[in-house]
Amino acid sequence: MTTNRFETAAKQAETWSDDTLLARMLLKESLAWREFHRRFDRLVYRCIHKVTSRFPGSLSSEDVREIYAQFLLGLTRRDMHKLRTFDAERGNKLSSWVGMLATNAAWDYLRTVARQPQCTELSDAENVGEIEADPYTQLLDKERWGRIDATLQTFSAKDRTFVRLYYMDGLTPEEVAEEMHISVKTVYSKKHKIRCRLQRMLQPIVDHAA
Secondary structure: HHHHHHHHHHHHHHHOOOHHHHHHHHHHHHHHHHHHHHHHHHHHHHHHHHHHOOOOOOOOOOHHHHHHHHHHHHHHHHHHHHHHHOHHOOOOOOHHHHHHHHHHHHHHHHHHOOOOOHHHHHHHHHOOOOOOHHHHHHHHHHHHHHHHHHOOOOHHHHHHHHHHHHHOOOOOOHHHHHHHHOOHHHHHHHHHHHHHHHHHHHHHHHHHHH
């Protein structure tokens, strides 16, 4: 009888909307978390493998399991803060949000592993672009960044924040949207406008340097 009740409840959980599932997860209902695993585990592992497959021979199935565990810990940390920040009204699907979190968990793990000496290939991957340039190139880069920084000072504080979050901190569009309290659609629109404005303002400098 108990088994039948459990199976009935599990079947009912399969009909829950994503909003209902999330609300019940935040209430720490075990049935909701089981349903979460049923719906999204394959997606989570797919996102993890998509990242780890870029470094064949450097990672094992044990690493994948560790990333998965870190992903789950991230969901429950700080009173499930990451899950609480999901907002369907921004046009996101819960599956897309979960996939983004899983992908971020994989990259976070890789950055940690890359700092360990024995993981040569991953260390090389993290250090790409860090080879020291010759003094002349360094001087040119410094001058260019100085001009870009001066140009950015003419932008609004909000646009400068966007540039810092997106281009310097490397946040995803979803993370930028969360930080700035805007929609993901607005993130892409703002990215395009800022890039075009920078190109327009810096083009005379580039032409002069050439």
